[in-house]
Amino acid sequence: MSAVWKHFKVSEKEAKTAVCRHCSAELSRGGASAKTYSTSSLIYHLKSKHPEHHAEYEKDTAAATAKAAAAKRKAAPLSPTPTPSVADFLEKAKKFAKDSAKAKGITKRIMEFIALDDQPFSVVEDIGFRRLIDHIEPRYTMPSRRHFSDVCLPEMYNVVSTHVHELLATDIAALSFTTDIWSSDVSPTSMLSLTAQWIDTDFKLQKIVLHSQEFRGSHTALAISEAFAKMFDTWRIDRSKVHAVVSDNARNMAKAMEDSDLRGIRCMAHTIQLAVNEGLLSQRSIADVIAIGRKIVGHFKHSPLAYSRLQSIQEQFGTPQKRFQQDVSTRWNSTYYMLESLFAQKRVLATYIADHDLPATFNAYQWVLIENILSLLAPFEQITKEISSSDASVADVIPLLAAIKRLLNKEAETDHGVKTAKNALLEAVSARFSQADSEPLYCIATVLDPRYKDHYMDVGKKQRTREMIQAELDLGKPLGDGDGQVMHSAGDENSAESKRARTTDEPRTVSLSDMFDEILQENNPFARQRTSSTAQQLDGYLSEVPIPRSNNPLEFWRTNQGRFPDLAQMARRYLSAPCTSTDSERLFSAASHVIDEKRNRLSCEKAEKLLFIKKILPHFLKKDTK
Template sequence: MIKAMEPRYQPPNRQKLSEQLIPALFENEKAKLFQELQSTQAVSLTTDAWTSRSAESYLTITCHFVNKDWEMCFRILQTEKFHGSHTGERVGYELKTCMTSWGIQNKVNVMTVDNASNMTVALEVAGAQKLGCLAHTLNLASNKAMSIQSLQRVLAKVRSIVTYFHKSNIATEMLKEKQLALQLPQHKLINDCKTRWNSTYQMIQRFLTQRPAVLAALLDERIKRSKTISGMTAQEVQICEDFVSVMEVMLTATLVLCEEKTPTSGLILPLLRKLLHHFERKEGDSDFILTLKNAVGQNLATRYTDNNVRMFLEESSALDPRTKGKPCIQAEPWERLEDKLSLMDFNVNSVKTETDARPVTPVDIPQINHSPLPALPNIPAHLESGNSTDDDLDDEISKPNEQKVARTALESLFGEDEVLVTGEEFITPAELARKEVESYKGHKPASMKENPLKWWKENEVYFPKLASLARTYFCVQATPVASERVFSTTGDIVSATRACLSPERVNELVFWKKNMKF
């Protein structure tokens, strides 16, 4: 087709693509990302390791930041081949080298990683604060429930039934027939992965939904039931139902944390508090439910107890308009935020209150949803009377709108201690910070379905310093799920037919695939 359309055109060959075009695209996108990172206020990193089909180990480092338009941005920084064992010192050195090469070593304060011990050492070497992945934390707590013996016996029976239907074509056809007869959804049974607790939850949930069809298929004389499959008692079925009922909140929390476009670090403490309340003992709980709640609740109670991590999460929740009014936010986080604001350089001309920015309408006059018109200029009396000349108009136009207030020697000396609000009143940075925090606290909280980034974009004019501070907190995510999702991309790139790609080419292709905007 190309030859018919333009015989003179020579498409690039494999060598030109590999040695010229792809490296050029990589360098171009890398330069764009470097400029983007230099203009952002704060950056948060996540990292994870993976192994290619050729048994080569790679370390992928990703970053999150909030741009000037209040959009959550996700970028790949590098995918480098990792030599040797994954010790904390070696991983920390790679992180520090990456931050230095991108010029963000002073913009990274917190990193979200899994709860492995080597990552604690790695972040100490890199000079960043560690935030444990909440999804990994929930997975570890849920695995405590899987260790309950009565649940293990039930899971073994469910797995044997699911495996039988996956391996037998006749049993699968019979299951579809029974589903149609019983008017059940024609869904396949789900087999679980022992490293992901939510897959076990989904396996049991699907089994309970399809249990009538499963029993009817197993009792049909046209199939030969395996001797390893045994029936389930009413008590075992009740255990499955109790497990699904109690653990549903854990699955919901896990799904909430997989969001990439909205900040999630402010949700950690409210979610943790809700989960701890959910796993408290209640009257009427069965023995199995009590054992389940005790196993999961005790594990969750030991999480995020580090003082520095706790303070960061409290401040992040306070800056999230969805969670600022939650009971987990006490007085101390607000005091710390006031202290941080008082140390920032205030520009009083950019500070507006809601009363200043919005027109005040009398109560007895119905409010009309129109944008307020700009205020008319004050007209001098001699101009308003009509007795004016062109010279008078020229004089009025030449006058400045506002007279500059000359700074005195005392103001020059104490300028760092006092902020000029009007020509007659002085206010300290601490008092200005307190007023902004109090105004923000009194503002109506955002709904849980609202995007906090959009909220701050609309309200930045009222809380300018809190908005600046929010950017540094919102770039931190509760989970490094973005890094793990890169694995699917790398699986497509380093496929079975391309397993011999060089590490340099893997880095370029992954970087270009995930960062380039088409």
């Protein structure tokens, strides 16, 4: 604030007028608003009317100016910034040495970019990428693509694999694996995968990719068995810690498990695929509906004009502008999604047909049939999502099968037109999963899952499973089942339930979740005798009410391992096994991006290393940033 205000004050009547404190004269501050006000007239009034006060004003102004200058000098650096010399400019323009820390760091990040983002090695020769790097750091010299593929890639692979070796050397109770064979569409390449998972000492599920190696020649059981042996040797995996290996239903894979003396598990998702195809999709009326659906979807997929017309009708109805789903014969749920997308656009299709032609159309009966098919398959779609989740385990198999079989045994108003298919589907599920509820691995895992315990077994199977668990606890090591290959099976035998037809017009409300509730209400823990400390642990654990299905079973064991120490360690082994080979399939989804049209000549060795780094490196990058 100016020192002149020591001698003036703003008028109370008008803000643009100032009043002299010495003679009460009113003076204009100039301007029409606060932004344009000035003190020139006030200073002139002091100088002409009150010279002694003007001298005081000048003194105050000089003191304020000196104080501001002193403060500015105090804030300024002690010495002026030196002017850069020519040598300094030349040094900044000098390129980094190839072995300098800065150059190595940039090269490492570019290699990470290539591996993590599925970039071809040729990206380092692209003009746009080189211009970007040159703009960010002009002193960096870009190495050749061969340097990245032949030097940087092996170096990074070795670093990441060292981390994996260290991880596998930790306290692991048991390792479970998934495996699959994949063939590329763009090159004559086949790869065999191996992913591992286990439960660590903190009861957290750990997953890691070990192999996606080239698999040449015929895919015989012997070749697969030998490949497994090499992969286990490469990672120095103790065979005694191999709990189970999940694979598809191919005979060569099943025979390889048996020849390798490994406990094999058939992928539940693949088995459901076979059961649905066999029991439902093979029905003539349903197959006809699916064939018509494929023709309709194919018409819009291959005709931009037809799709544009469809979009216009969707806009008129105010419905979301979505494309129809195309199904894949090897994925039953893709057929479900195709029919679902068609049924959701039923009105839109009806309007389209009124003005335009389609290669095929649904009649009124077929639209009702589609609705009932969707109702019948909805629980299977729910199961497929559950077992394909990252935390699903073999403990889910028996309860899920018990629930779906019970649901298929119930009559519903949506059975019209699909009653025969429903019965065939039940028979297919029962046949495909005929051994699960008697297989020790499934039974023990189910009981050790605090969400299920023994509530999904009959009295005889409860007692037999209890004896198996008790025997393993007493021996302190897993019991061998003497069988190389494990088959998925159904839950308990279907009990004869009374069936009644619904008389209401309300839609069916019975769901898969309802079946879980029914089973839990019907089963009570049988009487148990306490004979030893481990038996007391088992009795105490089984006598408690199961936790909700939405809860994490591993969190239960982490919290309660002090109460049930022996059972907790046993749970680390049995709950480590997944019920599907989804991890390997997801791995090969990533592989299809690594080996694509831009990299169809990439060698399998380099493709494996790129895929390995892509899947593993983020795990360690997260740790480094903590």
